[in-house]
Amino acid sequence: MKRHKTLLANLSLVSNALQELLIPSFPQNYVKFHQFHQITANPPNPISKSPNFNTPSPRKPLDFITVCQTLSSYNNDYNRALEFFNWVENDCGFQHNTETYNSMIDILGKFFEFDKCWEFIQIMRKHSFSMPNYTTFSIMFKRYIAAHYVSEAIDMFDRLGEFDLKDETSFCNLIDALCEYKHVIEAEDLWVKRQLFVKFVTEPTKVYNMMLRGYAKMGWWSKCRGFWEEMDGKGVRKDLVTYSIFMDAQCKCGKPWKAIQLYKEMRRKRMQLDVVVYNTVIHAIGLKEGVDFSVRMLREMKDLGCEPNVVTYNTVIKLLCENGRMKDAYGMLYQMRKMGCQPDVITYHCFFRCLVEPKELLRLFERMLESGVTPRMDTYVMLMRKFGRWGFLRPVYIVWDKMKKLGCSPNEAAYNALIDALLQKGMVDMARKYDQEMLAKGLSAKPREELGTKTSIDRSGDVEL
Numbered sequence: 001m002k003r004h005k006t007l008l009a010n011l012s013l014v015s016n017a018l019q020e021l022l023i024p025s026f027p028q029n030y031v032k033f034h035q036f037h038q039i040t041a042n043p044p045n046p047i048s049k050s051p052n053f054n055t056p057s058p059r060k061p062l063d064f065i066t067v068c069q070t071l072s073s074y075n076n077d078y079n080r081a082l083e084f085f086n087w088v089e090n091d092c093g094f095q096h097n098t099e100t101y102n103s104m105i106d107i108l109g110k111f112f113e114f115d116k117c118w119e120f121i122q123i124m125r126k127h128s129f130s131m132p133n134y135t136t137f138s139i140m141f142k143r144y145i146a147a148h149y150v151s152e153a154i155d156m157f158d159r160l161g162e163f164d165l166k167d168e169t170s171f172c173n174l175i176d177a178l179c180e181y182k183h184v185i186e187a188e189d190l191w192v193k194r195q196l197f198v199k200f201v202t203e204p205t206k207v208y209n210m211m212l213r214g215y216a217k218m219g220w221w222s223k224c225r226g227f228w229e230e231m232d233g234k235g236v237r238k239d240l241v242t243y244s245i246f247m248d249a250q251c252k253c254g255k256p257w258k259a260i261q262l263y264k265e266m267r268r269k270r271m272q273l274d275v276v277v278y279n280t281v282i283h284a285i286g287l288k289e290g291v292d293f294s295v296r297m298l299r300e301m302k303d304l305g306c307e308p309n310v311v312t313y314n315t316v317i318k319l320l321c322e323n324g325r326m327k328d329a330y331g332m333l334y335q336m337r338k339m340g341c342q343p344d345v346i347t348y349h350c351f352f353r354c355l356v357e358p359k360e361l362l363r364l365f366e367r368m369l370e371s372g373v374t375p376r377m378d379t380y381v382m383l384m385r386k387f388g389r390w391g392f393l394r395p396v397y398i399v400w401d402k403m404k405k406l407g408c409s410p411n412e413a414a415y416n417a418l419i420d421a422l423l424q425k426g427m428v429d430m431a432r433k434y435d436q437e438m439l440a441k442g443l444s445a446k447p448r449e450e451l452g453t454k455t456s457i458d459r460s461g462d463v464e465l
């Protein structure tokens with residue numbers, strides 16, 4: 001039963017109700033998942049082309065949630081993800097649908113395998129149950145833009161008529177992807193150029209918010225301010241989201257008092273404030289006046305009938321940790337649980353970042369796992385780096401093993417953290433083994449002098465020394 005619990009905790013995308021529904025059929029799925037895992041874990045050649053799966057055909061069909069979950073655990077190893085994807089289809093009789101195709105396309109896109117993505121999209125079109133939808137292309141937009149293939153993304157948008165999806169929703173998804181991955185200028189450009197087409201966007205505030213957030217994300221503070229003023233000039237309505245983004249930008253550029261001014265302005269205008277606005281102002285006031293004022297504001301929002309959420313508590317906990325007030329931070333952790341607000345992975349990150357005691361760090365990591373909070377890849381990496389820097393190899397391996405046991409395949413940063421820790425201890429052969437393993441997975445290893453990988457890159461230049 002414990003096993004199921006751990007794995008179920010992994011299904012972070014799934015609501016509790018769905019998780020409960022899953023339990024009856026889970027042992028079987030777990031076994032299958034496990035078989036696949038054993039077959040492909042540490043293969044002699046990283047990925048064999050035709051794995052020898054001698055599994056009998058399943059009695060009960062796999063459910064798509066388990067398939068998606070397993071796929072996402074392989075999201076740093078697209079070969080293995082692909083292999084699993086084909087295996088469940090060919091050997092388990094699983095019928096892929098839009099959801100599982102979308103997961104697969106997302107993983108392929110992460111590795112710039114766009115041709116393969118398109119092959120899948122063509123296959124998807126053949127059946128109604130796997131028809132590409134907005135999500136499919138939203139994933140493609142994101143992956144294209146993250147790879148800086150801006151014109152490919154825009155071309156794709158223009159081709160979406162083929163799929164009956166060339167409309168406002170897809171356009172917003174494109175703008176959103178551009179703004180998310182540092183191409184706000186292109187987003188604004190596109191928005192201006194396509195004014196004719198986008199006329200039917202009844203509420204431009206949403207698009208302006210995306211662009212404002214994009215500029216804030218890039219740290220172009222004066223551009224943010226200009227854009228904020230431009231919205232007034234053009235008569236674009238500002239909503240709570242606009243305010244929150246701009247207030248957050250003011251905090252980030254070191255002017256928390258301006259965020260507090262805006263908060264007061266909103267109160268004056270009698271705007272109905274939501275939890276996001278409060279979270280921003282709690283952060284701002286903590287920076288300007290100190291964390292005790294944040295705690296006071298937390299109480300005030302409750303009194304005004306706005307329920308704090310996990311972000312609210314995380315904001316206060318982060319400020320407390322950064323001020324070295326670990327005891328108060330633990331107190332807040334206790335309080336949030338008591339208020340029925342479950343800590344999430346970010347809550348634990350706040351502690352992990354500030355803890356300086358290896359034993360305490362490891363203990364809290366255990367506690368996090370016990371309470372059913374699933375670490376993210378950057379959780380593992382942060383912990384391994386910290387332990388590595390302190391010169392403790394054993395906890396590095398504890399974290400590494402935990403990551404693998406929870407079915408998470410290591411990414412570049414995780415490998416690099418482990419390799420660095422090994423090299424620091426002079427364990428060159430072990431380090432080389434992992435260096436080669438990551439290379440075989442298509443992950444690019446950091447060039448290192450100790451492993452002789454740095455000089456080979458130097459020699460590829462024109463100058464022979």
Ligand SMILES: *[C@@H]1O[C@H](CO)[C@@H](O)[C@H](O)[C@H]1NC(C)=O
Binds near residue numbers: 098133
């Ligand atoms: C696309 O299809 C998947 C699977 O049916 C579904 O989960 C997702 O919500 C759909 N996306 C949209 C935007 O309708």
